[in-house]
Each structure stands twice: as structure tokens, then as C-alpha cells.
Amino acid sequence: MAKGKHPYHSEHDEELMLLVAKRDQKAFEVLYDRYGKLMYNYFHRMLWKDKEKSRDFAQELFMKLVNKPHLYDPSRPFKTWLYSVAHNMCKNEYAKSEVRKVAHKEIARDEHFTSGAESQKKMDRTQFMDKLSEALLGLDEIKRQTFELRFNQELSIIEISEIMQVSEGTVKSRLFYILKDLNSKLKVFEGIAIWLSVLIFVQF
């Protein structure tokens, strides 16, 4: 066991979760430190970059760990289980706010334009990402979630298939069609992307 500032830092997620079920507060703190930021950003991207909503959803997700730790299936990896819960929360929110979706899109676009105007350097760096975000907002919820889990949360195909409860082939197929769709939308920025790649290469 590696000696860290916290005795639980070397423990696996599953072991920590079992300790949380036994009301171990330190184990819960370690789990939150590992996944708090990830889940907050996941909700932020999946819920139209709504910070308030992302904050509420992240808190609600971890509240489930506090109040209903028995819901965790020890036979499953904790990371997959946690993303499954978050994925289902997002699906429920999509169903609830189907009508409000357009309004959220508009808010997200406004935020991007505001943030893009902060500085020229930041605008150059984030221009591709802004365009990517806009392109992602044009995708349906399933494709967006698949993209988020694969390219932002960097989960494996197997993990995504467990979280979304589909086959690995379905995940791969979805990813391919997402790629084709985004490629057609991002062609305009192809030159910018190349330029950014060169810039990053020069910096190194």
C-alpha cells in the first residue's frame, strides 16, 4: 500500500464503495475526490453547459452514494456503475426537458460566444472546441452521450457498452457515424485544426 496523505488513496474504487456502505466517511471523501470533477464536467457537457444544473446533478449523484449505498452492485466496476447512474439521470432529464431543449441550446451558444470574446488567444484555442460543441449540440442525445463517454471521459468501448447497456458493436458503429457527422460539420475548421496541431507541436 502506497503511503499517501490519506490511507484510502491506494484502495480500489470498489473497496472504497464497500467502506462507504459501512458508513466510512473518509472512503466517501476519497471517492468524491476521484470522481467529483469528472462527474461535474460530464453533467456540464451533457446538460447544455448549464452550471447550476450540473452542480445539482453532481450533488444528487453523490447523495445517492450517501443515502443508498446498497444500490451499488459490488460485482460491477464502480466507475461503470457511477457513469450508468449519471447516464440515466441525464436520460430522465432529457425526457423531462424535451420542450426546453431549444432554449438551453440558445443559452449554451450565448455562453460560448461570451467566453470566446474574452481574449484572442483563448478564442484561437477554443474556436475548434466551440465549433465542436455546436456540432455536438446538433446530434441526438444518444450520440452526444456516446461521444462524451468516448472522447471526453475516455472510457473504453466495453465500459460504454455496459453504461449504455448496448453491445460493443453498437457502440463502435455509433462512434463511426458520429465521426462522419462531425467530420462533415468541422471541415470548415480543418485548416484551423491543422494550424492548432502545428502550434501545439511548436510549443513542445
Add this chain to the structure above:
Amino acid sequence: MKDQLKYDPEDIESLLLHKQYNELFEDEREFVLQYIGSEEEYESLRKTLFELHDAPEREEWLEPDPSIKTALLAEFASEEQSGFKVWLNNLFAGINLDWLRRPAFALPFATACIAVVLVVFINRNKEAQMAANKDTLETVNQSAESEDSTIESSRLFAENLSSNVLPPAPAEALVSALPEVKTVVMTDEVTNEEIAESPAPAASDSNYSEDLSEANLSDDFESETDKVVSAAEGKESVMLKQVEVKDQSDIPPTSTSTKIATNNAQMRSLSNAESMSAVSIEQRNLFSETVVGTAGAQLHLSDPAVATASQVRDVFDLLFTAK
């Protein structure tokens, strides 16, 4: 080499990531061209894919609000203070009960719970009802025992009464016990001289069979009265015997209410008999006094020696009228 040629349609991503178009084998190229139109598109997709994989590094990651962690830890501490929940959660902590958390188990389990509750509730009601019935039965038995004791005491009281009290003497018995009225036929008017001259009639004379002297008449009335009284007493004794027979044997062993009714009827008859006997004795005494007094007074007013046949008839009429 053969393994590399076995591709699934979903494996294009790995080809894009690992190989340029000109690096693809012939089989791979045939496979890729089923889904991608041209070499240019393949290269474009490849660049986009790299961009997307690099996106998280360029993506600005937000830091979550520290208040989230504070609120969660506070909630955790409050949950920890709840001993019951901790105990309940730890009860099955080591056992995997996920197979129980299914609708297929939940509905039959809920049905079984409801059935058990209903059975217990119904049995409780039955027990209470049986206990109430038992109490009622005990009360009825106690009341029946008290009624039996009352009947027994009434019977004893009736036996005592029947042995000590005279039975009633009805008026019909008195009437029937009276001797037959003797008629005296007066054939001729007689004068005082003829009466004085003629000797006293014989006892066998049918036309004049009664001695009408004052002493004889008085004795005759007294004897008649005694006969009536004795006859009445004879009748009463017979009736008393009948009542006794009824008291001892004629009470049928029926229900409690019938026994009580019979006993009450017997009690009433006995009290009536007592009162009737007292009344009849009094009437008898009055009757005898009246008859004797009236006849005596009638006879004392007139001289027996000069009493005519009409006077004698008046006396008898008076006697029967008084009766």
C-alpha cells in the same frame, strides 16, 4: 495475418487510428471503402478522429463548487448519526439480495404479507368471539343453576304448604252436600182442638213424619248443619288429596320456564285453596248461624203447639232463601 483480415464494420475506428490509407492491406481497403467513399474522406476522418481524441486535453475542465462536497459530507454525518438506518443497512450488507429486488418477487411477497395479516386478523376476531361465547355460556349456566335452586326451594315451599293448608271448598260441594229437602204435605185444615185431641203421629206416618216440637226442630236443624259441614269437610279432604297427588307426581320434567310456570300455578292454586277454604268456613258458619237463628227465632215467636202448616212452610222457604 489472417486475423488482421477479419474485420467487423465497427473496427474502422482502429484502422483510422493506426493506419494511413496507403498502409491498408487490400482486404482492409476493400472493407473500408464499403463505408468510406474515397481516400480523401478516409484521411479527413482520420484527422477529425485525432482532433476528437485530443479534445479533452484542450477542453477546459471546470472545478466543481466546494459547497457540493461540504453538503455531501454534512449529509453523510447526519446519516451516520441515525443508528437505526446504520443497523438496518448493515443487517444484509454482506449478502447480495439483488435477486430479490425484482417485480417478480415483490408482488408475490406483498400478496403473501397481506394474506398473513388477514389470517392473523380473522383469527383474532374468532378468538374474541369464542371468548365472548364462552362468557355467555357461563352466565347462562349460572342463571340456570340459580333457577333450578329457586324451583327446588319453591317445590319445598309448595310441599310444606300442601301438608299444612286446607284445600278450598267450592260452593257447589256445599250445595250438593245438603240433604234432600223434606216436603210436608198438609192435607186438611186442622183446628186447635183437633190437634189437641188427636194423639201424636207415629214415626212411620208418611204424611206427617216430622216432629215439629221446638226441641225436635232445633235438634233437627243442628244435625242438618252438622251433616252439611261434615259433607263439606269430606269434599275438601278429597280435593286436598287430589292437590297433593298433583304436587308430587304431576309436574312434568320439562324446561326451566315450564317448571317455573307450573310451580307458580301450583302456588297460586294453593293460595287460592287456602283463601277459599277460609272463606267457605266463614260462609258455612254464617249460614248455619243464620239458619239456626232465623228458624229458632221464627219458632220462638210462635207457639209450637199452635204452629200452622203455613208457618212451617214459611220457615223452610226462609231457610232455603238464606241458603
